[in-house]
Amino acid sequence: MDVKTLCLGVLSMGERSGYEIKKTVEESFHHFFRAGYGSIYPALAELERAGHVAGREVAQEGRPAKRVYGITATGRDLLGRTLVGEEPRHVVRSEFLVLMYFAHLLPAERLAAVLDTMIARFRDGLAADLDHYARTHDQLTAGQRFALGYGRTVVAAALDYLERHRETLLDEVTVSDASGRPQAGDALAAAGD
């Protein structure tokens, strides 16, 4: 599934501009999908060229004019066929966990800082999520509640893991650093070659 399909899906819930599509994705798909303008605008252009969406200019007072897109009948058809036809992918790409995998190459302060950053990020994300859910949950479909609930559950589990293993990891890494193995900070300081 590419951003084209995502746009069709969002537009199936109502007319939106490119900017507003990105806002919707950020709010509703926060935990499991993202899309930048560099993907959205070309996708919209291609969809319009193919007749799956129709755009029209909308003047606004107090802010720039926008181009609002609506999904067409063929667009709805394409969306249905794409959702049925593609196998469901689910990919995690975590540079954070790669960093943790190589924790023994990091200075202890850096390790602690990274851990704290992620804990804060997950906490904030969860709070924003809960807030968004509370404001909208009575208008959501079963599928929307399911997807949002999944994200919330998984992030909560991740946060819990981080909080419960932070100290242990920090201790173990410090101990093994102290036991003779050189740490990256040292190597760096000595690296003068």
Add this chain to the structure above:
Amino acid sequence: MDVKTLCLGVLSMGERSGYEIKKTVEESFHHFFRAGYGSIYPALAELERAGHVAGREVAQEGRPAKRVYGITATGRDLLGRTLVGEEPRHVVRSEFLVLMYFAHLLPAERLAAVLDTMIARFRDGLAADLDHYARTHDQLTAGQRFALGYGRTVVAAALDYLERHRETLLDEVTVSDASGRPQAGDALAAAGD
């Protein structure tokens, strides 16, 4: 962090060919990172050009010759600096959850099939993971145990959520379909193309 850094990291654990790097990533980073040949081979070529890794041909009997790379001193230095300097990203891209978000556009059988596919995938992944962990856990560093444990915990939480909400979602979607709203399967059957 790009695949170049990933390669340096893997090579810091020992010499490997491009093919073997991919194997290592699949085994050890299964839950949180992946890299294809289309990224690994160019990364290796660029790293060698810059002097961060050194490659040599190794003949093998009974299988094709391979080109094995080892990390150099400047490579180790670059790895340390990169791991310290980059902010930790963590991105999930789940077409599966987008699909669930739009569950009301899916025929019930398709929805059930997608759910079952994901449950099976997570179950298998978890089993392979447990197996890999059991075979290697006494040689792992604290950071490696932490990263692997994170992956295991999060996948287990996801699997649990899926198993506990599968029936509910299926019921709710079926009910709302029956209550008059047309479903994608109908639209598709009527579309005649």
Add this chain to the structure above:
DNA sequence: AGCTGGATATATCGAGTCGATACATCGTGA
């Protein structure tokens, strides 16, 4: 009055990634 920062809005470019594919060698089992 003037200036800055931030939200709204569209658009593009280069760098990097992904998935598919091509090619080649060798062992194993039908």
Add this chain to the structure above:
DNA sequence: TCACGATGTATCGACTCGATATATCCAGCT
């Protein structure tokens, strides 16, 4: 013998990401 799968290197097009440019308007500060 012959297809298949594992090992191995390599590349190409399509797509995505992140940064950046441009522009308008409001709110708040000096």
